Amino acid sequence: MNKLICTLLLFFNTSVFSYSQLYESDLYYLDKNEVLFYKILNWWSTIAHENSTDFCFNDLRVRSNKTLDFNYDKKTKILKISTKEKFADLISVFENKNRYLQNEYINKNYFKSLKKENINNISIISLKNVSLNEYQKLNKLKKNIAFELEGKIVGLLAYSGKASFYSNAEFLRSCPKNKEAFNVSFKLLNIKTKEILIKYFSKNK
Numbered sequence: 001m002n003k004l005i006c007t008l009l010l011f012f013n014t015s016v017f018s019y020s021q022l023y024e025s026d027l028y029y030l031d032k033n034e035v036l037f038y039k040i041l042n043w044w045s046t047i048a049h050e051n052s053t054d055f056c057f058n059d060l061r062v063r064s065n066k067t068l069d070f071n072y073d074k075k076t077k078i079l080k081i082s083t084k085e086k087f088a089d090l091i092s093v094f095e096n097k098n099r100y101l102q103n104e105y106i107n108k109n110y111f112k113s114l115k116k117e118n119i120n121n122i123s124i125i126s127l128k129n130v131s132l133n134e135y136q137k138l139n140k141l142k143k144n145i146a147f148e149l150e151g152k153i154v155g156l157l158a159y160s161g162k163a164s165f166y167s168n169a170e171f172l173r174s175c176p177k178n179k180e181a182f183n184v185s186f187k188l189l190n191i192k193t194k195e196i197l198i199k200y201f202s203k204n205k
Helices: 003-017 037-045 132-140
Strands: 026-030 033-035 059-064 069-073 078-082 102-106 124-128 145-152 155-157 171-174 182-190 195-204
Touching (some): 026 037, 033 037, 037 155, 037 171, 069 132
Antiparallel strands (some): 026 059, 059 145, 078 124, 145 182, 155 171, 182 195
């Protein structure tokens, strides 16, 4: 089965399974097509497809599909934003605990004095120096706020079975060697206005 046929089948199957309680927490888009990504991982992991490179270096985007949790501390002015389940759990983003995504952009229309910090967890972010007014404004928009992750698939990890955004790992299904560094981005997004509130970024090899 070639990549195009497989992707189309998964895309059309989405209409059948998209309301499943088990898989509704995140939306996965492969080259702009919404897919059931766990099915792609299952397909790729079988012995029949051990030499397949169909999904190597494809663009993958994940968006949270449930309302995010907001936890604000008035005293410390820290706003914690998180998902109920682990976000983008079918993807490995960080090579190790010493890898981070760097803060690249802060939207001053939402956060005037937000402290820039790097992150190594995409299921929860802690925002420091957020005023009460800024929190209240954001809380009113809560249903429109989402996490979004983007990167390129560089292989299927041996032990976890997850897709990897970095190439320095032990793979069950590896992609051809490529010296290019690929961008990985993580955003806090207003999905209604398409505004980026905060963006984190790195180049993975």
